[in-house]
Amino acid sequence: MPASTRRSPCPIACGLDLFGDRWTLLVVRDLLLGAERFKDFAASPEGVPTNILADRLARLQEGGIVELKPASDGSRHPAYRLTKKGVALKPVMAALRDWGLEWEKGTRVMARK
């Protein structure tokens, strides 16, 4: 997000402009867990609507958090992957996970298939 359209120079506000919604960080979570293809994200237990998913993947690309690995040899479709900037969200995700595990009863990390 260009600095000119930001709500404020606050790094937190700036981050929320990019992923402040109910779905975006779940996409990041799945990427950290190894998801690469559209259907991988769509298969997550939260059941993100496909139009929302397409929109969020596009916005994450614009924001420099996700990039497309060009389709090589076998696979027709390109694969989504985190950029360095995206991988840098790991500590955020870990803190979120730890908070949820401690304070929201009944939550648990789910292994990928």
Next chain:
Amino acid sequence: MPASTRRSPCPIACGLDLFGDRWTLLVVRDLLLGAERFKDFAASPEGVPTNILADRLARLQEGGIVELKPASDGSRHPAYRLTKKGVALKPVMAALRDWGLEWEKGTRVMARK
């Protein structure tokens, strides 16, 4: 949020159901910085609309992240404050802040007046 209405048992998804939007974590940020009253939050540089602010404060109370300190002596109105569960979001906020500072050019932490 009751476990029955959650999208999934994922601690991250569960957290996002509570504060997954563009404003809620800014309220938490302000609370960590010492904000206590409605006008304190409303005065933040992002300019949260007052109807949104009232809604988010109510939801944070429902979620057990914010509580009202009963109005004592001098002040007529009660003051908002973080619960233990709310204070436990500190590492999340710190990780968010650090990420923004490193990856979003031009962001900076702003001191309270």
Next chain:
DNA sequence: AAACTAACTTGCGGGTTGCAAGCAAAAATC
């Protein structure tokens, strides 16, 4: 060639957002 899968896009009704204005009670000022 008929069916299937992957990755989206489109339509639509309903809910949320954000801006502005209004309002009641307490506090400050005159």
Next chain:
DNA sequence: GATTTTTGCTTGCAACCCGCAAGTTAGTTT
């Protein structure tokens, strides 16, 4: 003590966004 200001909201409303379902396009399988 009457008026103005401040505080903490609530209300109205247009525009936008969400989520569900269905449709589309292209390649893949049988």
